[in-house]
Amino acid sequence: MESKETEKQIDHDLIRRVQEGDMVAFNKIATRYKDRLMNVITRMISSQQEAEDIVQETFMRVYQHRDSFDFKHCFSTWIYTIALNLARNELRKRKRFKFFDIFDLQGKEGEIAVEMKLPSNLGKAIENAMATLPEKYKMAFVLRDIQELPYEEIAKIMNIPLGTVKSRVNRARAMLREKLKPRMEEYNALSKGTLLPVSLL
């Protein structure tokens, strides 16, 4: 794993080459970031196909506005910001038409309930529980706990204070825990059969 500073340097070299018209460098940038973005955006909007479209659109925007990139900042922050703004727009668009689509919500809730009762497929239950989180908590949670970005970078991406990021992440974790608690306790009792502190095991 490259250090943060090295990664930043590599990104800056690549984007400089893209500014000079080097498409190989652009391809490298796409290869470096496509899966990271996909991982975040899929969790944000819960749709594989739409997430891929958003990721593609993100790279298009990067290409179109390549000359306006400010080398004082991290390239990763810039590209995540673009991607999450596009995802936000998509969610807003959906919310606008949610009124006409009452069956969608019913289907989602039913799916979560079924997943909670099944003994296996814990991952799916977590994904569904995550999908029900409010947008601002979900975004902070995904960037921190799924993508494992530092709090400072999340604050820059979301353009909010550091303390707000921490509180949102903590709130999202608590909400998720509440949703999944019965399932996790059951799973824990079956697998461990003990109540010793996990940190001491």
Next chain:
Amino acid sequence: MRCRRVRSYLSAYCRGELTGRRQKAVKEHIADCPECRREEAVVWELNKSIGNLPQQKVSDDFNSKLLDRIAQERFKETRTKAYMPKRAPIFGQTKLIPAFVSACLVLAFVMFGGVDFVNSPEDTYMYTDGGSMTPELDDRYATAQPEITYQKPPSSLAAHTQQAWTFKQKLAQANRMRNLMNRLASQNSFGTGYSHTPEDQLIPASQNFNMRQTTGSVQTRMVSGN
């Protein structure tokens, strides 16, 4: 530290985000509290499950699709910059269209509208002279005098005044005639009992007679009215 507070720190504690005194306090509390220990186990399990979630990946042909789209974008940029012919300057400059339309309207107003510069009275002599239709080539305009003089039409006030004067003249004439008739009637006892003037048509002869006695004062009043 109380259970509620410990539980709010549990997620951060299990991810190693707590440090110093707070971390120590949470650790000590968990060692003594079975409920919080159970909660800690849930959090550990949840963190582990989240860590095991599959990484989402784009489709295999993502890069080729993206580069195709970029190529289209570049082609569009290049064509716009280099190969597309420039538009005609007037129609290309959309900002000039309102000015152009305004100029056309002004021109149309001048040509077909209110101000008649060509046939204004000052220029009439150039064309009534019987000479050529190109005044700038004919130097007679310098000495020629206009044959058609512009006569100002009477205003409505003047017409009204004139009409008023005509009416007064007729009224005075009528008065003179009546006075004459009255005088003749008083001298020769001529008449049918009723006056012939329109004003006295409904006045009986006896009253008319009384009026005749005061003819002098009526006449005076009418003259002063004139």
